[in-house]
Amino acid sequence: MERKPSAVLMVALILWMFGVAGTVILPLFDQEINSATASGELRNYPEDSAEAKGREIYIQNGCQTCHTQFVRALPADTNQNLGPVSQGGDYKYDLPHLLGSNRTGPDLMWVGLKYNEDWHRQHLIDPQSTSPGSIMPSFDYLTNKELDDLVAYLMSLKPTEERLAEYKKEREEQNSMNDK
Structure with a gap:
């Protein structure tokens, strides 16, 4: 993996996407959060x-x-x-x-x-x-x-x-x- 920076970049991008999905996208579907x-x-x-x-x-x-x-x-x-x-x-x-x-x-x-x-x-x-x-x-x-x-x-x-x-x-x- 040390010799393939593109693999590290790909793993980092995937982890970043999971983070975005978990903190930005999923809460949009939580009715408890979105209800007054x-x-x-x-x-x-x-x-x-x-x-x-x-x-x-x-x-x-x-x-x-x-x-x-x-x-x-x-x-x-x-x-x-x-x-x-x-x-x-x-x-x-x-x-x-x-x-x-x-x-x-x-x-x-x-x-x-x-x-x-x-x-x-x-x-x-x-x-x-x-x-x-x-x-x-x-x-x-x-x-x-x-x-x-x-x-x-x-x-x-x-x-x-x-x-x-x-x-x-x-x-x-x-x-x-x-x-x-």
């Missing part, structure tokens, strides 16, 4: 809704640069009590996907559960007033309508009641096992 979860259905915003407009404002202002919307099944995320682990179906209607790749700020996947509308509005206008030491810029230049839409979007980022109940049950079981 109940939480994903909540993110199917009507085109002219405040949530859809708020999502556009979120994108235009680059919020996904500092905030992820993806809770991983890793101790780094589960120990922070960020909420239920994200599933593929949670993003069925997200185009573009706003998973993010950097957490300069906190994860926002389920931020609609954590704070009320007044807190979000105040945080967007003056982040230091709600989160001392925050490096988030102020969005006080947004109009009241844009702030309302952005807050509506942030408030919509939450799981269904059933998924939240499952998550709380899992946390309780995990805590009881850690206490033993």
Whole structure:
């Protein structure tokens, strides 16, 4: 085989094709991945809704640069009590996907559960007033309508009641096992 680089190249090409098939093509046929979860259905915003407009404002202002919307099944995320682990179906209607790749700020996947509308509005206008030491810029230049839409979007980022109940049950079981 050392004397036949074409054979090595052929084996490498075959292995690469198997990799592509396994990671790109086969998932297209997996209905569990391609079906929206109940939480994903909540993110199917009507085109002219405040949530859809708020999502556009979120994108235009680059919020996904500092905030992820993806809770991983890793101790780094589960120990922070960020909420239920994200599933593929949670993003069925997200185009573009706003998973993010950097957490300069906190994860926002389920931020609609954590704070009320007044807190979000105040945080967007003056982040230091709600989160001392925050490096988030102020969005006080947004109009009241844009702030309302952005807050509506942030408030919509939450799981269904059933998924939240499952998550709380899992946390309780995990805590009881850690206490033993």
